[in-house]
Amino acid sequence: DAGITQSPRYKITETGRQVTLMCHQTWSHSYMFWYRQDLGHGLRLIYYSAAADITDKGEVPDGYVVSRSKTENFPLTLESATRSQTSVYFCASSDWQGRKTQYFGPGTRLLVL
């Protein structure tokens, strides 16, 4: 299906484990983003990517790693999950044309025990 998808939609893990959240878009958008959303904080940018092999930190990058070997995929890895990383994670993409319309995925709910 066309659009932006995230997997898994729900994930429960334990403190210290590595977790990878997947994001895939079919529009060939150049830009992709990862946000986390927590009560009381709204949406906060974790990392973003302007193109394949180009990534940059957002507001809250600590504890996360990203890669972008292909334009359509932008996985987010929690190398050693902590309870504070329990959150809802949203991936987004945009086609840079001077207007910043971002298209968001359905989100991944992550619980770290």
Place this chain on the structure above:
Amino acid sequence: LAKTTQPISMDSYEGQEVNITCSHNNIATNDYITWYQQFPSQGPRFIIQGYKTKVTNEVASLFIPADRKSSTLSLPRVSLSDTAVYYCLVGDTRYSTLTFGKGTMLLVSP
């Protein structure tokens, strides 16, 4: 990036017009104003964007006064399905990142 201030919550009834105002006193010349809508358990969705005066699409209208220090999102004749969080964002379209505030929780009642 210019910061925004908007009400935490608003209540309305079906069929009414709802106006959500956003304050952005230090908006810069190259900044555009963008509104997103987020339903529970979904990602935000783009509603409307503008630079000055008035912009209208099939979903909403955006009113921006001449000084651009505020903007108003107008939703005509809201329905229960318009219950959502609405985010006002201000940013330079030369840069790719967005900064979301806490948004306005709009509750529409029967």
